[in-house]
Amino acid sequence: DYKDIATPSRTKEILKKYGFSFKKSLGQNFLTEPNILRKIVAVADITGTTNVIEVGPGIGALTENLARAANQVLAYEIDGRLLEVLAETLAPYPNVTVLHEDVLKANLSKDATAVFSQNYPVKVVANLPYYITTPIMMRFLEADLEISEMIVMMQKEVAERITASPSTKAYGTLSIAVQYYMETEVAFIVPKTAFVPQPNVDSAILKLTKRAQPAVEVIDEAAFFRLTKASFQLRRKTLWNNLTHAYGKDEATVSWLEQSLEAAQIDRKRRGETLSLTEFAELSNKMIELKE
Numbered sequence: 449d450y451k452d453i454a455t456p457s458r459t460k461e462i463l464k465k466y467g468f469s470f471k472k473s474l475g476q477n478f479l480t481e482p483n484i485l486r487k488i489v490a491v492a493d494i495t496g497t498t499n500v501i502e503v504g505p506g507i508g509a510l511t512e513n514l515a516r517a518a519n520q521v522l523a524y525e526i527d528g529r530l531l532e533v534l535a536e537t538l539a540p541y542p543n544v545t546v547l548h549e550d551v552l553k554a555n556l557s558k559d560a561t562a563v564f565s566q567n568y569p570v571k572v573v574a575n576l577p578y579y580i581t582t583p584i585m586m587r588f589l590e591a592d593l594e595i596s597e598m599i600v601m602m603q604k605e606v607a608e609r610i611t612a613s614p615s616t617k618a619y620g621t622l623s624i625a626v627q628y629y630m631e632t633e634v635a636f637i638v639p640k641t642a643f644v645p646q647p648n649v650d651s652a653i654l655k656l657t658k659r660a661q662p663a664v665e666v667i668d669e670a671a672f673f674r675l676t677k678a679s680f681q682l683r684r685k686t687l688w689n690n691l692t693h694a695y696g697k698d699e700a701t702v703s704w705l706e707q708s709l710e711a712a713q714i715d716r717k718r719r720g721e722t723l724s725l726t727e728f729a730e731l732s733n734k735m736i737e738l739k740e
């Protein structure tokens with residue numbers, strides 16, 4: 449379809465018409481490959497009974513493809529210069545609402561209630577601004593808004609961290625935070641040549657599907673996440689070093705930590721990054737049970 453916003457020639461034409469200059473500080477790398485956009489929409493399985501939230505529509509390349517497939521699209525764009533561009537490029541799609549807002553400050557559930565006229569499942573689909581990938585991910589994971597799936601493009605290296613397994617270099621608190629709530633899968637890799645301007649690294653489309661229940665059963669989520677953070681603090685040290693560093697070295701704490709590790713059957717000489725989500729959950733739960 450030669451009229452697609454995302455063709456290199458139409459993108460160039462639009463940018464020229466508005467005298468638009470990219471802001472690197474806002475992570476502006478626009479997709480100019482219609483086939484990749486269609487693939488993203490296919491992976492996201494968007495239908496007439498899906499509502500979509502998009503972060504950073506840019507000049508509307510992905511938004512247009514979402515609008516064609518979805519019931520409604522709600523898009524947050526922080527760069528005011530793009531508002532008049534989007535008003536023109538997305539004029540044919542009345543089911544799109546663009547809000548001029550920082551997604552990290554937006555009231556997601558309030559906006560969704562105000563914009564979406566049908567109570568359909570909400571999916572987040574976005575080519576993320578890479579400088580704030582992790583805060584955006586955490587924001588949606590912790591939002592008081594039910595999100596069934598997230599299909600998001602990010603740096604390949606961050607996608608690898610999110611999907612990482614224990615005992616790999618990429619495994620860390622981000623892997624655990626996301627995997628706790630979502631099933632994760634790298635859908636496909638996107639070469640840097642698919643963007644203007646080209647980023648320095650390749651990108652990946654990640655498909656995250658909300659679990660019916662969190663991956664592991666924990667007594668206290670805050671305590672569980674505190675434990676995972678503590679365990680990765682000093683990366684080349686043992687779990688024991690990390691735990692005493694975070695929770696304290698006094699006699700009572702040392703004894704409590706020893707008992708908890710023993711009850712969870714975890715060797716204190718292991719490194720934090722070798723523990724699975726199940727082991728972290730087990731240890732966290734024992735720590736709470738033995739706290740009294």
Ligand code: SAM
Binds near residue numbers: 475476477509
């Ligand atoms: N969706 C377009 C595409 O695929 O071609 C543009 C993607 S570009 C990687 C990221 C977009 O996010 C830019 O349009 C940028 O202005 C916008 N953006 C950056 N920070 C943002 C924020 N905090 N809230 C909302 N949008 C933001």
